[in-house]
Amino acid sequence: MTVYLFRHGDVIIPDDVLYGRFPGFHLSEQGKQDVAIRASMLKGAHIRHIISSPLERTAETSDSIAQTLALPKSSISYDDRLIEVDCRDWTGKPMDQFLQDSDYLSNPQTQIATEPLLDAGKRIFAVLDELKHTKENNILVSHGDPIMGLVSLLLNDRKFYYYHNHYIAKATYLSLQFDGESWHIHTPPYK
Numbered sequence: 001m002t003v004y005l006f007r008h009g010d011v012i013i014p015d016d017v018l019y020g021r022f023p024g025f026h027l028s029e030q031g032k033q034d035v036a037i038r039a040s041m042l043k044g045a046h047i048r049h050i051i052s053s054p055l056e057r058t059a060e061t062s063d064s065i066a067q068t069l070a071l072p073k074s075s076i077s078y079d080d081r082l083i084e085v086d087c088r089d090w091t092g093k094p095m096d097q098f099l100q101d102s103d104y105l106s107n108p109q110t111q112i113a114t115e116p117l118l119d120a121g122k123r124i125f126a127v128l129d130e131l132k133h134t135k136e137n138n139i140l141v142s143h144g145d146p147i148m149g150l151v152s153l154l155l156n157d158r159k160f161y162y163y164h165n166h167y168i169a170k171a172t173y174l175s176l177q178f179d180g181e182s183w184h185i186h187t188p189p190y191k
Contacts, residue, residue: 002177002186003131004042004139005124005147008053008061009035009171018098020087027060034171035061039068042173045137049075051127052141053082061171062141081123084143086115118158121149125183132178144168154185 009031011019019025027035047069052062062076090098124146131138147168152158154176168174175186 001132001135002045002137002175003128003183004045004047004137004173004175005150006038006061006065006139006141006173007144007147007168007170008057008141009064011057011170013095016095017092018087018090018095020091021055021084022091023056026056027064031057031171032060032064035064036068038171038173039065042069042139047071047139048136049077050139050141051077051079051082053084053143054078054080055084055143058082058141058143062139065139065141079127081127082140082142082146083123085117085120085145085149088114090114117145117149118152119149120146121151121153124150125153128176128178128183132183139173144170147174151185154183 008027010028011025011031012028013019013025042065048071050062050066050071052058059076059078063073065071066073066076087098124140124142127140128150144167148166151168151174173187176183177186178184
């Protein structure tokens with residue numbers, strides 16, 4: 001059984017803010033195209049179900065994947081555990097200010113002001129734990145930080161997600177396989 005962990009496509013961000021869990025952020029036209037192209041690579045993967053974060057950008061990504069794979073709308077369900085990390089007081093602040101002031105990707109101590117990425121990864125792992133005994137291939141649609149938190153957990157490397165050159169690109173996916181005992185990353189979790 002394989003689970004494809006898909007990151008949403010490119011988003012329209014009018015003021016270049018850290019939008020986190022704010023509602024109203026939708027896929028750009030480029031994001032929609034990228035998702036459709038990447039989803040077409042999963043034709044023949046025998047996907048039966050898509051589980052998505054409930055935010056607009058992930059819901060739109062899930063809709064595009066389902067349409068590309070000719071799956072009915074009923075094949076999509078939503079799970080709050082796949083939602084973006086809680087950026088707390090940083091939500092709505094300019095992205096460049098966040099990156100400058102927080103040193104987020106290089107200093108784990110600064111994550112105290114936000115939900116730790118490993119905690120977000122554990123949320124996704126809980127969803128995987130429920131799927132591990134199914135025989136069907138599934139797609140989970142989530143966000144970059146929770147996905148990288150999960151990758152760090154699976155690789156047992158707490159600093160993996162700090163290295164931005166290993167960060168999962170938008171509208172890409174990695175595949176996870178369950179061997180009967182544990183989950184393994186089958187495709188590289190980065191470009």
